Amino acid sequence: MSGGHVVIVGAGQGGLQAAMSLRQEGHEGQITLIGGEPGLPYQRPPLSKAYLKTGEADKLALRPASFFESKAITLRPGIWVDAIDRAAQQVRIGSETLDYDALILATGTRNLRPPIPGLERALDLRTLEDARTLRAALDQPRRIAVIGGGFIGLEFAAVAAGLGHNVSVAEVAPRLMARAVSPEMSERFRSLHEGLGTELHLGNGVSEVTESGLLLADGTEVTADLVLLAAGVRPNVELAQEAGLEVDNGIVVGTTLRTADPQIFALGDCAAFPEATSGRRVRLESVQAATDHARCIAKAIVKGETTPYAAVPWFWSDQHELKLQIAGLADPSDESVGLEGGAVLRFRGGCLTAVETINDARTHMQARRLLGGGAVPTRDSLLEKNYDLTAA
Incomplete structure (x- = not known):
């Protein structure tokens, strides 16, 4: 047409x-x-x-x-x-x-809005107008609580901590970015955010947004005068x-x-x-x-093209000095193999599903080429080459 x-x-x-x-x-x-x-x-x-x-x-x-x-x-x-x-x-x-x-x-x-009492007190970060409101609120030192330990919540937390604010993150899952990355990568970013002074509450959902901050599922009170909702x-x-x-x-x-x-x-x-x-x-x-x-x-x-859509998915997240890049699409339960250089390979049923890297654009691009190359690489074939993606 x-x-x-x-x-x-x-x-x-x-x-x-x-x-x-x-x-x-x-x-x-x-x-x-x-x-x-x-x-x-x-x-x-x-x-x-x-x-x-x-x-x-x-x-x-x-x-x-x-x-x-x-x-x-x-x-x-x-x-x-x-x-x-x-x-x-x-x-x-x-x-x-x-x-x-x-x-x-x-x-x-x-934005997903969970049925949390008092959630109307929380700010969102979805639109430019939301971002303008948040930026204006960061013009003076604040105690900030973030609901959600995914990409958006952690990107905001890293910026806020870098600007000198006191930041806490509450995440209902037991680790950060649990739906998107391996346990090894979650741990790397846990260390990053704790190193920035951010207080992490993992495996502890929010029961209420109060006038003074957050009330968590285990009864912990998190004091905050600004709350950001980033729960998906x-x-x-x-x-x-x-x-x-x-x-x-x-x-x-x-x-x-x-x-x-x-x-x-x-x-x-x-x-x-x-x-x-x-x-x-x-x-x-x-x-x-x-x-x-x-x-x-x-x-x-x-x-009138009828070729199926088959592009390799890829994602990224910039948090402080770390640039996370993911080639492919893994499930949270996929097996993970950490490499010496910091990359993490994900496998399901013995086949490569994703490659996670930090500040390593070369390996990321190689992973995208490998995953888009036709036959799905297997763990055995990669192990034969000592998991060297450039040799695969």
């Missing part, structure tokens, strides 16, 4: 990449990019890191306003789509309707669900990221798709997945 109207719901990095890739692939029809937040599409990853230090919001913009005019992309910020009429191939915005020939759902996620996210699937599309921890799509409705696609954090190596349904929260999905969808719309 080189013509026709493509409507993209969600103007984050994935939604914007979809619009750009459509033009790059030769789409000549109308493109409308609808975003719930005001302003230009911007980068989210720096919100928990660089932006908190610099406050330079202008540097977050992914493209200037002139870009959208030059590429004939209609950007409609600060607007929420109310409904999808699949039979009429329309989206409804208030009393307005937009016809579409193809619809891309890039609706992303929102949930996909925005309601629009798709109300339109009768299947949802299961995300908007369910096939190998080409198309829903059961052939005119509707989903990408990024909101999409549940079949993993190339195992076939199991996964949902990835990463810029890499969102932008790769967008390129795949653009080819499907413009050129």
Whole structure:
């Protein structure tokens, strides 16, 4: 389809990449990019890191306003789509309707809000406006409590501790970043944060957010005058669900990221798709997945491409002086093998699932090439080469 109207719901990095890739692939029809937040599409990853230090919001913009005019992309910020009429191939915005020939759902996620009494006292870190509020709150020494020991909570904790604030982190799991990394890597980051002076409460969930801080499950009181909620996210699937599309921890799509409705696609954090190596349904929260999905969808719309999406997942997190990079996708229960240089290999059923590195871009890139090279490396084949990824 080189013509026709493509409507993209969600103007984050994935939604914007979809619009750009459509033009790059030769789409000549109308493109409308609808975003719930005001302003230009911007980068989210720096919100928990660089932006908190610099406050330079202008540097977050992914493209200037002139870009959208030059590429004939209609950007409609600060607007929420109310409904999808699949039979009429329309989206409804208030009393307005937009016809579409193809619809891309890039609706992303929102912060998970556990049923914790007093949680309305906690701040969020999801949007630029959230980050502005947090940054303003860091203008004087504070006692800060973070609910959640995942990437976002720890990135914020590292920045806050580096700025001289007194920081505590409460995590219900027994170790940091437990869903994402190996026990060895969790331990490395535990040492980092404790070295920064951060007080860690592991295996101890939050029972209440009080006027004076946190009350933990074991009765421990954590004094704080600023509380950040960073307890994970949930996909925005309601629009798709109300339109009768299947949802299961995300908007369910096939190998080409198309829903059961052939005119509707989903990408990024909101999409549940079949993993190339195992076939199991996964949902990835990463810029890499969102932008790769967008390129795949653009080819499907413009050129009728039916090649399954099979990119190797990769993730990163910057915490103080450590840059964690992960190639591949491991389960928390996957076996781990720590290497002398600091990398950790993850295995499931004797096959390599992921490689974790710290400040080691060379090994990370080699791992991505190895995992994307066709046959899945086995533990035995790697052991024969003393786990040297460059020789694999």
